[in-house]
Amino acid sequence: MTSGVGLIVSLMFVQFSAPDLALTQISVDVVTTILLLLALNLLPKTTPAETDTAGRLGRGGLAAAVGLGVGALTYAILTRDFQTISDYHLAEAKPGGGGTNVVNVILVDFRGFDTFGEIIVLGIAAITIFALLDNALRGAAAKTLASIRHPLQSKDAHPLILVVATRILLPLALTVAVFIFLRGHNEPGGGFIAGLVVAIALIMQYLASGYAWAAQRARIDSQAMIGAGVAIAGLAGLASLFFDWPFLTSTYTHVDLPLIGEIEIASAVPSISASS
């Protein structure tokens, strides 16, 4: 259901002139759906109905009130007159930032600190996820995990067609990711979407061929990758100091911040590792 909502939201972004948002939303949704399926697979199968009618009505009333308020607020904002503050960004994107995709130029050049913080937040989240799952196969958690047996398990755990198709898709997806990454400054695209495409390609390997097979062939330590992603972003920012420019100033020539992708890969891979 959430993926349905996500699909419609991204279609809305397409309709209202936001191609970058649509691309990001749709690729985020793919990974989110896989994560939610993983949670559904391991969490209890049934949710007992909450029986107290008064509490249910109270919560429903509260939710409806909040929803109505937010909806009214949105409508009020949408129908107001509008004075943009982005004329500077639109005017300076090409001469100042060196790119024609204004959204990505804002993210990388005008608001570089924001994006740097975003990279660090994602890195922290990824390391936390890694820590939570790394020792999940020991202690009380492992016992619970072993006690979950699925009556509806398929006999053929790794269907041949799926395995072969995902292995062919991996290099293709990597190529597409590089393409999206490099065009991000001028056309819809960018580092985060590229990173998600790589992550999806890797997750498909885990899903199709099993965790043991994929983990054996993963030569890059995901923890090191998270660290490297944050370090590259920081160094790209520090490089501008050597030329007497403020932190995170970028010129046309050096490859700047859209390295968020590096972190994404690492955050998505360990989170899927509990699935098999």
Next chain:
Amino acid sequence: MELLVASAVGMMTTVGVYLILQQRTFPIIVGLTLLSYAVNVFLFSAGRLVVDRPPIISDADAYTDPLPQALVLTAIVISFGMTALIVVLALRGFLETENDTADLPGEDLAPETEADK
């Protein structure tokens, strides 16, 4: 069109808030996801709904407002990180304790969770 988007934001908020008030972790996760969709669309709509004017410099004479889009792009990424984190947190919590209620045990356990054990 404005009414449609506003009602969609209101609807997603309603469902999200209702699900967050549940006791089990999975509805709460889904509720948080829906709420973040609602917030993203709300922030995006602060730049007004403009059809067919993508903020990519070309020969066009007008563009939509790029600033809310940049903010929402960051918001999508952060909310994705948050969702991934709480999914894994809920999973690990359930695997450790075999209990997927969001309340602390013994604090204010509702009767139906007691019967569930």
